[in-house]
Amino acid sequence: xxxxxxxxxxxxxxxxxxxxxxxxxxxxxxxxxxxxxxxxxxxxxxxxxxxxxxxxxxxxxxxxxxxxxxxxxxxxxxxxxxxxxxxxxxxxxxxxxxxxxxxxxxxxxxxxxxxxxxxxxxxxxxxxxxxxxxxxxxxxxxxxxxxxxxxxxxxxxxxxxxxxxxxxxxxxxxxxxxxxxxxxxxxxxxxxxxxxxxxxxxxxxxxxxxxxxxxxxxxxxxxxxxxxxxxxxxxxxxxxxxxxxxxxxxxxxxxxxxxxxxxxxxxxxxxxxxxxxxxxxxxxxxxxxxxxxxxxxxxxxxxxxxxxxxxxxxxxxxxxxxxxxxxxxx
Ligand SMILES: Nc1nc2c(ncn2[C@@H]2O[C@H](COP(=O)(O)OP(=O)(O)O)[C@@H](O)[C@H]2O)c(=O)[nH]1
Ligand SMILES: [Mg+2]
Numbered sequence: 638x639x640x641x642x643x644x645x646x647x648x649x650x651x652x653x654x655x656x657x658x659x660x661x662x663x664x665x666x667x668x669x670x671x672x673x674x675x676x677x678x679x680x681x682x683x684x685x686x687x688x689x690x691x692x693x694x695x696x697x698x699x700x701x702x703x704x705x706x707x708x709x710x711x712x713x714x715x716x717x718x719x720x721x722x723x724x725x726x727x728x729x730x731x732x733x734x735x736x737x738x739x740x741x742x743x744x745x746x747x748x749x750x751x752x753x754x755x756x757x758x759x760x761x762x763x764x765x766x767x768x769x770x771x772x773x774x775x776x777x778x779x780x781x782x783x784x785x786x787x788x789x790x791x792x793x794x795x796x797x798x799x800x801x802x803x804x805x806x807x808x809x810x811x812x813x814x815x816x817x818x819x820x821x822x823x824x825x826x827x828x829x830x831x832x833x834x835x836x837x838x839x840x841x842x843x844x845x846x847x848x849x850x851x852x853x854x855x856x857x858x859x860x861x862x863x864x865x866x867x868x869x870x871x872x873x874x875x876x877x878x879x880x881x882x883x884x885x886x887x888x889x890x891x892x893x894x895x896x897x898x899x900x901x902x903x904x905x906x907x908x909x910x911x912x913x914x915x916x917x918x919x920x921x922x923x924x925x926x927x928x929x930x931x932x933x934x935x936x937x938x939x940x941x942x943x944x945x946x947x948x949x950x951x952x953x954x955x956x957x958x959x960x961x962x963x964x965x966x967x
Pocket of ligand 2: 708709
């Protein structure tokens, strides 16, 4: 284990991050992502030191099936926002990227304009096998970006179950992107994504797709009618747009700002954020407390036998818990 002398000075790191130093920001995010216990403690101290400088960004989660146009949308939306004087951070959560690394490269080329924009910061968030397979450190990364002065944070996630819920739980506005037509409109509903969404946006409403995009939007609108809204202060709109031509992008962002205004006025934004933070604390604590179950080799080896005994009725569930707790307490 490294001595504390080799660890970065938290006060200095915090100052440089607040000063907007991108290199320091990148290094700090690497520290946040580290699994080393001493790094973890330093990262926590850093987050705490920066806390009062966080919370000022518009936090938007963007989800949708692969190919729906998330990266293209972020490129055009992000560029529009930096032109308005905003600083935009993009955090890309892709559970598949751990295996191939390829999708991150693809994303960088899809976000070519933003990648070269000095007022934008793009960071892929590595996923871990824990916390539902979601990037376990994306939330803290977002806080660091806010402290560095990024006032829009876009979190991109590919449309697969748990990572969507996790991203919805760390953002103010959850945007579900859909493809026009193809009769798959209601699949999104089945997966529950639409229930999380603060807006549904049908992309690729251009050329031959225009009519099908409008038809898809009408279907979503009808479907949303029968769902109870996530917020008493907001009915999720359904819009069509084209990331390719840029048509509808400004209107899309206007809805995000409208949502923000309404939820700020009602106090819901602050309470939603507060709840998110507490929920996140418990998720991390649970994760921490369960860690020995995965790392203790003797216990790991014994668990299948214990489970089998419980399943077969040879071992009472409470007796199994005592046995496991004894092993943990050794
Ligand atoms: N026609 C059309 N194609 C689009 C639009 N947006 C994205 N695409 C294309 O759809 C493909 C997938 O886009 P990408 O942004 O990588 O999707 P992601 O996987 O959701 O990030 C690319 O070939 C894009 O050029 C759009 O608005 N109209
Ligand atoms: Mg992408």
